[in-house]
Every structure is written in structure tokens, then in C-alpha cells.
Amino acid sequence: MTSTRITVKGERPYDVVVGTGVLAELPGLFGEGVRTVAVVHPAGLPEIARPVCGVLRSAGYTVVELPVPDGEHAKSVEVAAELWSAFGRYGVTRSDAVVGVGGGATTDLAGFAAATWLRGVEVVQMPTTLLGMVDAAVGGKTGINTAEGKNLVGAFHPPAGVLCDLATLVSVPRDDYVAGLAEIIKGGFIADPTILLLVEDDPEGARLPEGRHTRALIERKIQIKADVVGADLRESGLREILNYGHTLAHAIERVESYHIRHGEAVSIGMVYAAELSRLAGHAGVDLVERTRSILTSVGLPTAYRREAWPELRDHMRVDKKNRGAKRRFVILDDVAKVTRLEDPPEELLEAAYHEVAR
Ligand SMILES: NC(=O)c1ccc[n+]([C@@H]2O[C@H](COP(=O)([O-])OP(=O)(O)OC[C@H]3O[C@@H](n4cnc5c(N)ncnc54)[C@H](O)[C@@H]3O)[C@@H](O)[C@H]2O)c1
Ligand SMILES: O=C(O)C(=O)C[C@@H](O)[C@H](O)[C@H](O)COP(=O)(O)O
Numbered sequence: 001m002t003s004t005r006i007t008v009k010g011e012r013p014y015d016v017v018v019g020t021g022v023l024a025e026l027p028g029l030f031g032e033g034v035r036t037v038a039v040v041h042p043a044g045l046p047e048i049a050r051p052v053c054g055v056l057r058s059a060g061y062t063v064v065e066l067p068v069p070d071g072e073h074a075k076s077v078e079v080a081a082e083l084w085s086a087f088g089r090y091g092v093t094r095s096d097a098v099v100g101v102g103g104g105a106t107t108d109l110a111g112f113a114a115a116t117w118l119r120g121v122e123v124v125q126m127p128t129t130l131l132g133m134v135d136a137a138v139g140g141k142t143g144i145n146t147a148e149g150k151n152l153v154g155a156f157h158p159p160a161g162v163l164c165d166l167a168t169l170v171s172v173p174r175d176d177y178v179a180g181l182a183e184i185i186k187g188g189f190i191a192d193p194t195i196l197l198l199v200e201d202d203p204e205g206a207r208l209p210e211g212r213h214t215r216a217l218i219e220r221k222i223q224i225k226a227d228v229v230g231a232d233l234r235e236s237g238l239r240e241i242l243n244y245g246h247t248l249a250h251a252i253e254r255v256e257s258y259h260i261r262h263g264e265a266v267s268i269g270m271v272y273a274a275e276l277s278r279l280a281g282h283a284g285v286d287l288v289e290r291t292r293s294i295l296t297s298v299g300l301p302t303a304y305r306r307e308a309w310p311e312l313r314d315h316m317r318v319d320k321k322n323r324g325a326k327r328r329f330v331i332l333d334d335v336a337k338v339t340r341l342e343d344p345p346e347e348l349l350e351a352a353y354h355e356v357a358r
């Protein structure tokens, strides 16, 4: 199958290239004048970084390989500082570029390092997980975690291009692959009911890179993200819809010290958001049931520890959607009908958690 190009509009439009065996298209995503390319990748995945570096060297670039810790361990100020140091040592200048190769954690870090080095150098993202392709690598949100919570430091720094080589998905561990489905299903609930129908038609296939609807699911979710961030890069309004389910999700990740997959936390967070939508009088019980049933059908979690509520409630106070003491949630009136819940009473938040608790 040939590659697909999805253009993300904005100040500097860029393409997300999707296809199998499309690595040769990588050099074409860089801007004019780039000579040195710093390739940031998880230390444990040299086999994924090697061909990327090979293609870049063959295209005439000077390549600097920068391995970083695996997954979420990379999203720290210490690792970012190591990258800044390396960029300095290897002479990465304003006309050079960074490539992030790996899952969403790696592309978030690589994007953040690129956004901050010399106040911003070009980054090309090459996501190698399902979640990275359909969400993290597209849209220019970059960041790291702090002791207080998830993604609390970061920058909006759109990439010059994104290359999704579907061949890389074959080696992704099944649980990591399935975690990416949470963000695809989120896309179904906030914007594209066809996504829900495709998953419901073949939940087993949805769990596989070679599933019947996999390519359609990936491209449809990227299209949603492209449409939303193309209209509202800096999250002044519309972009908040992409945060559906994330208020509780980020609190769960923090409570678990990030030893839970982002997509799994988002899955639980979406059930919470659906329950909150229902209890606030916005959504019907059918939306909540559909949420639980579709997530369960692909093997995602839908409940969390009852006794964790006080801690979760406190962590939710640092959510970026809050304004002063006012807490704000993205909720649904129905599928593809997104609204906000402003300053809900404490009892409502707790009652919704009661429905998710086990
Ligand atoms: N910036 C955004 O808009 C945005 C959106 C969604 C999620 N995120 C972030 O993305 C992160 C989650 O991303 P993720 O689910 O990709 O997790 P991850 O980056 O932790 O990757 C999951 C695991 O898969 C491994 N891996 C990656 N590619 C592989 C491959 N091809 N074969 C084998 N193993 C591979 C990784 O090394 C890691 O161990 C979170 O930090 C989340 O906050 C960011
Ligand atoms: O792109 C966005 O905007 C999103 O909210 C997408 C989310 O899936 C993603 O996890 C994002 O990193 C969360 O952003 P944050 O601003 O809540 O940290």
C-alpha cells in the first residue's frame, strides 16, 4: 500500500507521512540547510534507530546518536539537560535538526529538547508505537514531568514533519500497542463515531498491527489530531477536547509513579469522564455503557483503586485546564458532542469516582 500524507495546517504546515517501509521518505521532511541531525532514541531500541541513522548518513547528514532512558524515564529535566549538553558538545546549531525515534515519551522529550535548545531548533518526529503515531508525535505538544505531576514543563513546538513507518509497530509489545488504542478510541468519542464502529466491528483485530481496520483507525485518528491542532495549536479552546479523560489519567499516572501506561490511565480516565458527564446531567447511561464495553473489548482497564481517591483528587488540582481554584473537565453530551464542566462540586467528582472505583 502506498503512503498517505496528512497535512497539519498552521503557521508552518507540515506533513504526517503514514505507510509501511517509508523510511526513505525521512530526509524529505527536513528543511533547507540542515547538516547535523541529532537522533534521540531509547537506549534499548538500537535496532530501530540504526536504519534511521543509516538513511540519514546516506542522504549526506552528519548524524549524532543520542540514546536516552526507556519510556517515561526519559521525561525528566535531568535527561533533558543531558541532551542540551550533548547538543552543545556536538555543535547542533540553529540550522540543524533533532529527530525523535521511539514511543510518545521519547518524542515528547526530543521535541522538548529541540524546543528549548537555542530557543528552538527543527524537530522531525518518527514515532514507533501506536500511541506515538496517532497522538504524541503530531501536534507540537512537547514536555517533561516534574515531581508535582505529568507534563508540567513543556512547550508548543510543532515538528517539521512526522514519519509513521507502520513496519515498526510489529515489534511493539502487545500491552503497549493496546494502550495506544485508548487514544484512538478517545478520538472516536470526541470526534469520529466511525472509529467506534470499526473497533466494535473487530475488537480482536484492533489489537493487532495487521488488523483489518488498523490502517483506517490510525489515519482517522491522525486526521482528527491534525484538524484540531491545525485550528488551535496553543490550546486556547478547541484543543482541550483532545484532553478528554486525561484529568484523572494524569493523576493516576502520578500516583503510580508512571508505572502504568499512559493509554491505560486514559482508558480509566475516559470511563470517569463519561460517568461525570452522566452525573452532571449531560450524557445518557448508554454513553457510559458504550465507553466501558468498547474499552473492555480490546483489553483496556476501566477501574482503579477505591482508596486512592483523596490522592487523585489532590493531583487533579494541578491539571492545566484549571483556572485558579476553578476546576474544569472535558465532558460529553454524546458521541462527538464535546463540552466543558466548569467548577463541579467536590461531591460530584467523588460520586463519579465511586462508579470507577473497585
Ligand atoms: N505530546 C502529546 O501530544 C502526547 C499525546 C499522547 C501521549 N503523550 C505521551 O506519550 C507517552 C506514551 O507514549 P507510548 O505509549 O508510546 O509509550 P512509551 O514511549 O513509553 O513506549 C512504550 C514502550 O514501547 C517501547 N517501544 C517503542 N517503540 C517500539 C517498537 N517499535 N518496538 C518495540 N518496543 C518499542 C518503548 O521503548 C517503551 O518501552 C506518555 O509520556 C504520554 O504523556 C504525548
Ligand atoms: O494534544 C493534546 O492536546 C492532548 O491533550 C493529547 C493527549 O493525548 C496527550 O496525552 C497530551 O500530552 C496531554 O497534554 P497535557 O497538556 O494535558 O499534558
Ligand SMILES: [Zn+2]
Residues within 6 Å of the ligand: 135, 183, 246, 262, 266
Ligand atoms: Zn494522551
